[in-house]
Amino acid sequence: MVRAPCCEKKGLKKGPWTLEEDEILTSYINKHGHSNWRALPKDAGLLRCGKSCRLRWINYLRTDIKRGNFSNEEEQIIIKMHELLGNRWSAIAAKLPGRTDNEIKNMWHTHLKKRLLNTKNNQPHSNTKKRVSKQKIKISDSNANSNSMETTSSNCTFSSDFSSQGKNLDNSIICEDPEDSFVTMPQIDESFWSETITDDETNSMTISHELPIQEYPYNNSLENFQNPFDDDDGMGFWVDLLIRSEESTELPEF
DNA sequence: AATCCGGACAACCGCCGCCCA
DNA sequence: ATGGGCGGCGGTTGTCCGGAT
Numbered sequence: 001m002v003r004a005p006c007c008e009k010k011g012l013k014k015g016p017w018t019l020e021e022d023e024i025l026t027s028y029i030n031k032h033g034h035s036n037w038r039a040l041p042k043d044a045g046l047l048r049c050g051k052s053c054r055l056r057w058i059n060y061l062r063t064d065i066k067r068g069n070f071s072n073e074e075e076q077i078i079i080k081m082h083e084l085l086g087n088r089w090s091a092i093a094a095k096l097p098g099r100t101d102n103e104i105k106n107m108w109h110t111h112l113k114k115r116l117l118n119t120k121n122n123q124p125h126s127n128t129k130k131r132v133s134k135q136k137i138k139i140s141d142s143n144a145n146s147n148s149m150e151t152t153s154s155n156c157t158f159s160s161d162f163s164s165q166g167k168n169l170d171n172s173i174i175c176e177d178p179e180d181s182f183v184t185m186p187q188i189d190e191s192f193w194s195e196t197i198t199d200d201e202t203n204s205m206t207i208s209h210e211l212p213i214q215e216y217p218y219n220n221s222l223e224n225f226q227n228p229f230d231d232d233d234g235m236g237f238w239v240d241l242l243i244r245s246e247e248s249t250e251l252p253e254f
Numbered sequence: 255a256a257t258c259c260g261g262a263c264a265a266c267c268g269c270c271g272c273c274c275a
Numbered sequence: 276a277t278g279g280g281c282g283g284c285g286g287t288t289g290t291c292c293g294g295a296t
């Protein structure tokens with residue numbers, strides 16, 4: 001074997017990335033690409049392991065990352081995809097352009113899982129409101145205090161994500177209820193969560209698991225949700241399921 | 255004002271499968 | 276055919292921050 005040994009951890013830095021490191025990584029990848037993650041940190045002059053660089057790039061620095069709160073449509077797609085695929089975050093992420101598996105995984109564990117749990121316990125809806133957190137982007141470095149940016153107008157929060165090199169990766173507007181910083185969510189029928197799956201549909205699910213993950217045209221709205229799979233190839237089920245459950249484009253209340 | 259606590263999310267760890275020598 | 280490196284993935288942990296007390 002001629003390859004270098006894996007994971008030489010001596011002297012490698014861990015923990016939050018600094019703005020300077022982000023800049024180095026971004027400019028290196030923009031210039032040379034990332035064909036070899038293991039060699040990259042050494043070539044770029046970073047005291048990080050290749051894995052750490054890869055993670056930082058994929059989850060944070062990539063320019064095509066969509067940042068900001070998940071839309072209701074995105075949340076519902078995650079829920080439905082999770083019903084079908086389980087914890088296959090990367091497969092779910094492949095269906096949500098601009099979202100990373102890590103982001104979706106975090107979203108699931110911090111928000112969606114609890115909602116589903118509450119629903120399945122048949123707990124009454126405590127209220128009809130869902131908190132919307134203000135988007136606040138942090139750039140982790142020694143001067144972190146000065147790196148958060150947030151502006152608020154009367155009833156909307158406009159947040160800009162300034163990542164490395166001052167690049168604006170995403171601008172997002174989070175509208176809030178002007179009275180109490182909550183948004184009111186409509187209620188939908190409990191049957192939303194208990195779709196009956198027929199034998200035919202189950203078969204379709206089984207088949208779909210064996211197919212390569214494909215991207216479907218997701219245009220930020222389920223009204224624009226096109227099913228590229230139809231039923232011929234067995235991928236139609238979950239798409240149909242999503243569409244059928246989307247009479248309302250809002251999330252249920254808990 | 256200080257402290258505590260829980261939520262959110264970035265980052266790390268370990269495993270697995272693929273690919274290459 | 277085999278063994279090891281590498282990338283990718285999912286689970287878990289660490290850290291920060293805001294709200295509550």
